Amino acid sequence: MQQDAIIIGGGFAGLSAAYILARARRHVTIIDSGTPRNRFAAHSHGVLGLDGKSGLEILTDARAQLAAYPTVTFVEGEADAAEGVLDDFHVSVAGHGSIAARRLLLASGVEDRLPDIPGLSERWGKTVLHCPYCHGYEIGGGPIGVLATQPMSAHQAAVVADWGDVTLFTNGMPEPDEETLALLERRNVTLQPGTVSIIETGTCDMLRVRLENGRTFDVKALFVAAELHMRGTIAESLGCALQETPAGKILTTDAVKATSVAGVYAAGDNARAFGNITLVSADGVMAGLGIHQSLMFASHS
Template sequence: MQQDAVIIGGGFAGLSAAYILARARRHVTIIDSGTPRNRFAAHSHGVLALDGKSGLEILADARAQLTAYPTVTFVEGEAHAAEGTIDDFHIGVTGHGSIAARRLLLASGIEDRLPDIPGLAERWGKTVLHCPYCHGYEIGGGPIGVLATHPMSAHQATVVADWGDVTLFTNAMPEPDEATLALLERRNVSLQPGAVSMIETGTCDRLRVRLENGRTFDVKALFVAADLHLRGTIAQSLGCELQDTPAGKILTTDAIKATSIPGVYAAGDNARAFGNITLVSADGVMAGLGMHQSLMFTAHS
């Protein structure tokens, strides 16, 4: 049976879109690999009425609620291919064959690719963090590090300075320009030159940042802006337009989250430069509305 919509990605954006379509009594299939981006964090913060609840628990509750809608189907697996045009898309799912759909939502998110520094990846989402708005309050002040990974890292350090005493580890990147140095000084951010060689366990459960020159610094947390990479290659194979951001490429969408390819929509971290649960959920709602409006006003509605 051809679906009204297939949603690739069962995270916050994908499930939010599914709610809209399900309540419009549209047949929708959600393809979910079960690996949301925020699975490394034990708690989510800044989510209205859900502060401190784990992201995985929020998603589990949403899935349970969506199963009450008879037109919603979940498929566990990876979408590995998609082809076709508006009203006639075919999505290949590993172990499940092909699913036909009139509309397609790309909500599979992005992958965070961290610098290849020993000790960094295993602490990701715990004491190695990406967003002070999500995790800064719980640090409780004190020494905080920011690891330079691209030209916007200095800006990140000036923001993180509201949550503690910040050291920007330049990690052998070029020194910021004079205007940025003046801003860092005004925000009381210390610069520490030299390449970082390792992240270790320091005293009092802190992180120890070790430089190649042997110097070490203990911090309560280390913020890192990871390189963003779209998950999978479906967007590229469909020909969707991409745009550059300081951290990586994302999908180009309009106000209703439609991509450059008719009938294909995108929502979530793969279609915005900065995201959190609230923002990507809102994107999913908008994509659901956009797809429903598109389905309504076509010949096959």
């Protein structure tokens, strides 16, 4: 049976879109590998009514609620390939064959690629963090580090300064321009040149940032702007237009989350420069509305 929509990715964006379509009694298949981007964090914060609940727990509850809708089907696995045109898309999933649908939503998110510094990746989501709005309050003030990975890292350090005493580790990045240096000074951010060689465990459960010159600095947390990489190659194979952001490429979408390819939509971290649970969920809602209206007003709907 041809579905109204296939949603690749069962995270916050994909499930939010599925809710809209399910409640419009449209037939939806959600393909999900069970590896959401925020799985490394034990708790989610700043989510209205759900503060402190883990992202995985929120997703589990959402899936259970969606499963009650008779037009929703879940497929566990990775979408290997997708092809087709408006009203006739086909997605291949290992072990499940090919699934047909009239519309396609790309909501598989992104991967965070961290600098290759020993001790960094194993602390990701715990004391190595990406978003002060998500995790800054729990740090409780005190010394905080920001690791420069791109020109916008200086701006990140200026923002993080509301949550503690910030040191910006330039890690080989060029020194900021005069205007940015003035901003860092106003925000009481300390600039620390030198290349970071390793992240270690310091005293009192703090992180120890060790430079190649042997100097060490203990901080309560280290913020890093990871490089974003879209998962898989389906968007590329379909010919969807991309746009550059300071953190990496994302899919280009319009106000209702339609991509440059007719019938293909995108929502969530792969289609916005900055995201959290609330924002990507809203993205999914808009994509669901866009897909439904597209189906509803199609001449042969």
